[in-house]
Amino acid sequence: VSRPPWWAGLAAAEAGLDCGGRPHRLRWADGQLTTPDHTDDLEGEQILSALGGQGSPCLDVLDLWTQHAADLRVLILASRGPADPLAPWTPPPSSSSSGRAGYAGGGFARRARVTRTRSYAVLSHSPPDDPGDGLPALIGLGGLLPDRLAATVIATWAGRLRAPADADAGNAAADAGAGAGAADADELAAARPALHAALYGRAVTALRSWTGQRDLAVALTMISEGQPPKLARDGNGIAAELPFGWLADVWARGLATCWGRFCLAASPQPSGDGWLLSTVGPELDPPRPVTLSSPPG
């Protein structure tokens, strides 16, 4: 199975940030978060900021993003879909009053640091005992960036789960973080409850939105990657069998429902132009294909 890059079909996203009194942009596109208002010499800017006793909120976000790109806690905090909106993040009183780094007035408070990757403990954005560890600030960036962070984490873990099969198919680099070396079997086994829970919350939210039943009972089985997904009646509820990769292929791309049908799987058209969805209708009849063409341009 040839799989497109995990970010294929995900539109670019931006958020504004107060960076030392200047309005800056954070831009996500093609799987990468960038700071278009900074030069390419991020390390140099960072050192200059540190020497000047200033922080660089944009670069801090880049650090946090890298730090949490495979963090399953992102999937606990992030939205389960349009029906699960997040509130704007505000810093806890203790962090602003103690002068700790953190968002203040839309930007991170000034905080010196030396390197981007090794100074995380120093620039901690929360009190040391705070389980948030800067993550609430990242999740509260606004716009679609938190969704893109969640998509990054989902793609990382979907890639690990698919690594054995993808390696056989010569497709190992298709997903972020994929690679047999990284996909430690013990680590994957230990992460399964968190992966299952992340799939459950999003699938339940999508199914309830699709059916319009906010109390719909959903029994979810997380099947292996490669097994056929399906929906079936379960009393008054629905029994769903989905792989974790459904989140990467379908949910993260906003394809959970299409034309009033629930999407079980999505794959690129063999022609490379558009997507082929496997969908079921409200009667949970056998899956039928829906074809989406790529938008022009």
Next chain:
Amino acid sequence: VAHDTVAHDTVAEFDAELHLRLTGEGLLVDHPGEDGGAWETPLDAVAHALVAVGALPVATAQAIVDDYYLARSCRSGEDHSFRRHRRMAMMSAGAGPPGAGPAGLGRFRALTCGQEIEQPWGNLVIDYVVLSDDATVLHVTMRPSAALGGRFGRISPAALRVRPGPRGKAGHIGPGVPSQLTLTDDRGTSVTAGFSGGGSPTEWTGEFEARPGLALDTRWIEVLGQRIELVDEPGPGIEVWAEPVAEQHPGRRYLYARLAMLLQAHGDAPLDTTIGALVAAGALAADDPAITEARAVARQHAQGGSRRSAGRLAEPWRSLLAGRGAGPDGRVMVGAATPPFGGMLVAVLAIRSTAEEFTADVEITPGVPHWHDGLTVVDEPMLVWWAADDRGGHYLGQPGGWHSAPDRAGGQIEFWPTLDPAATRLDIMPTTLTERAVIRIPLSWAVAR
């Protein structure tokens, strides 16, 4: 992401973590923000159960619970950090040598009194006095004089919160009713005691507390110009001991303790949440008879109970839910402390019975929160206040007026149903998951004035 990559030693541990996480998902996607201010969420209940039966390590469960509350605050904008702060306070208070056990309650004397002091505003009845290493406490009842029409005027709640400062003047909580008293001992030492308590227009009860207090072994104290002789009466045959709880099956033991807590709190937290967690963790079989029994008890309690319908239940539930008539009227001084049990120490100072209820005044270490605080940490100690009389009657208690700090707590335990007037002996049994203490008290009632 340490807790996301914990190793699962058993299948049950895997299932337990998944069960807790799915409960957390339910917290977010099942009617978010519609818990009506419930005193605990299913997430709290499930985490506590899984930790209590050893299905999940404390650190793993706590990290998951914290993450889901953080997720909830990301949606509501509310700050849920109070849970973390409380846990840190508990850890700080509990920081001691491993296996050191609870800090002692210290020496104390609980002395019956009953002395009545007439004042222009009414009568101050000193029900009993407790002297300890660090405080002197007068348990009192105040009633208005006939000159006031037999009713207190409006009493300012703010006045009641005022504690005497080092140079504070004696305030008043009503027309002349003192909020502070000066106490003097036989060494000539004087201290100021501040009032806390509550009541109605016709009667107030509460405590005047001075901290630090008077000499522990003083022979008398002077209050409002009257000397009160403090006589240590011979012990009335009170026995105290600690023992393991009878139920040895961890799952059933937890289920019964949880059931008792839900009953005493008249809780709306569904028992099925706990049952589901215990079954998921393999701590209880889905067809365990204890589940059927627990559901029957909860149902019976919810329906109000009656002697006839409760008759189908086993003890202690049968006598607990059967209902009872008016209790006897009086007070028994106890003044006894338990040996350590389940990591706790309890002192019972006195019990008081009226037609409507009976109560026990207690002190406990370490601090145990009021049940209103819910299960804010996953390994919150469970303490169920059972009591039993010598006629086969059982009772459950819950904290009423309660003060709590990380290292110490205390107040009044309110028991139900009313005490059997024919009982001649009462066992107060503070019970943890694994051990309980028994304070056996011969009931020789002194008429409470």
